[in-house]
Amino acid sequence: MKSSLECHIFRLLPKTDLLESLKTFLIHENISAGCILSCAGSLNPAVLRLSDHDYGTYYDRPVEIVSLSGTVSTEGCHLHMSIADEEGNVMGGHVLSGSKIYTTAEIVIGQLPELKFTRQPCLISGYSELIISKTLT
Amino acid sequence: MKSSLECHIFRLLPKTDLLESLKTFLIHENISAGCILSCAGSLNPAVLRLSDHDYGTYYDRPVEIVSLSGTVSTEGCHLHMSIADEEGNVMGGHVLSGSKIYTTAEIVIGQLPELKFTRQPCLISGYSELIISKTLT
Amino acid sequence: MKSSLECHIFRLLPKTDLLESLKTFLIHENISAGCILSCAGSLNPAVLRLSDHDYGTYYDRPVEIVSLSGTVSTEGCHLHMSIADEEGNVMGGHVLSGSKIYTTAEIVIGQLPELKFTRQPCLISGYSELIISKTLT
Numbered sequence: 001m002k003s004s005l006e007c008h009i010f011r012l013l014p015k016t017d018l019l020e021s022l023k024t025f026l027i028h029e030n031i032s033a034g035c036i037l038s039c040a041g042s043l044n045p046a047v048l049r050l051s052d053h054d055y056g057t058y059y060d061r062p063v064e065i066v067s068l069s070g071t072v073s074t075e076g077c078h079l080h081m082s083i084a085d086e087e088g089n090v091m092g093g094h095v096l097s098g099s100k101i102y103t104t105a106e107i108v109i110g111q112l113p114e115l116k117f118t119r120q121p122c123l124i125s126g127y128s129e130l131i132i133s134k135t136l137t
Numbered sequence: 138m139k140s141s142l143e144c145h146i147f148r149l150l151p152k153t154d155l156l157e158s159l160k161t162f163l164i165h166e167n168i169s170a171g172c173i174l175s176c177a178g179s180l181n182p183a184v185l186r187l188s189d190h191d192y193g194t195y196y197d198r199p200v201e202i203v204s205l206s207g208t209v210s211t212e213g214c215h216l217h218m219s220i221a222d223e224e225g226n227v228m229g230g231h232v233l234s235g236s237k238i239y240t241t242a243e244i245v246i247g248q249l250p251e252l253k254f255t256r257q258p259c260l261i262s263g264y265s266e267l268i269i270s271k272t273l274t
Numbered sequence: 275m276k277s278s279l280e281c282h283i284f285r286l287l288p289k290t291d292l293l294e295s296l297k298t299f300l301i302h303e304n305i306s307a308g309c310i311l312s313c314a315g316s317l318n319p320a321v322l323r324l325s326d327h328d329y330g331t332y333y334d335r336p337v338e339i340v341s342l343s344g345t346v347s348t349e350g351c352h353l354h355m356s357i358a359d360e361e362g363n364v365m366g367g368h369v370l371s372g373s374k375i376y377t378t379a380e381i382v383i384g385q386l387p388e389l390k391f392t393r394q395p396c397l398i399s400g401y402s403e404l405i406i407s408k409t410l411t
Binding site for chain 2: 001002003004005033035036037048050051052053057067069070071078079080081082090091092093094110112115122124125126127129130132
């Protein structure tokens, strides 16, 4: 589905929770459909749910956020991230709460004002999946 | 070159081909210039052409898409991707056909309506490379 | 803070410096606030400052850029990148000068025309950090 785009940018301070701060921002700005456009920052620790797992894996050391991507909405976020450690090794997965900002995180969100994202159980995948609808205007 | 931006978002279902579904979408929406803005999803298998290779490498296990980036057009796509496996290890390269959606892929495309992308052989790189031109209005 | 978005796209030629070319482009187009929206390309060598380091690490072999993300401005850039080598291994960190284009780099920048980015020392992180302000109109 199609929409125009408006941008939001903010910086997160050390020790704040990446995912919880994002959710608070989405509610405050009433963003019912959007996506991550760009991010540079660092975390310590980082918490990822790895592929085919149902629990989180902790990375208890300073890591750079080298990619953050996915959809956001007041109804839920689906974000994947890759992080790089002191040796340059990169790990990746699904972003969970508990990832704390180390020095900074500069985040650019694209809001899709004509759309609304919700999530509903999907019989094909077996998970709660993205439903995209037009906002009433 | 400069352009305004319009957004398209869609979800791909399990077992569909990532690159072929994207191409079908670009033709259906007649997108002659655009780029990937954001993506969260999973694949099984994933197929990447690794750096300095001329053939594909298969990853025959469930992986998360942790980054998908590059340019798209009805005249051709140039997409790079990184994927993360069950241990969080990340692999990356050039996206090839054969990568199949595992549970979902939420993809946000930015369309550049004032531009048109084509590809022509480049004497400097030795490859077919991106040519950017203004659309006639 | 909120802004509309305008897009710029360009291709970098082999042997040009990724970061220096970006800075030249930002000055030429007078972009005082923006971010990387998408990128596909390759480097040889690539230079990254790894997490918790204060010097650069060289990767002296052809690598694919699999993600490039962060904020850009005539007043400074903050870019993180992940790169993939011939075996698909991914390394990541903070982008430094010295990374040279191998075959191509297709880069899409989003300009936020209502905003201006500067950098000022931050007492909390101990580093020079992003300050976002409205442009006077």
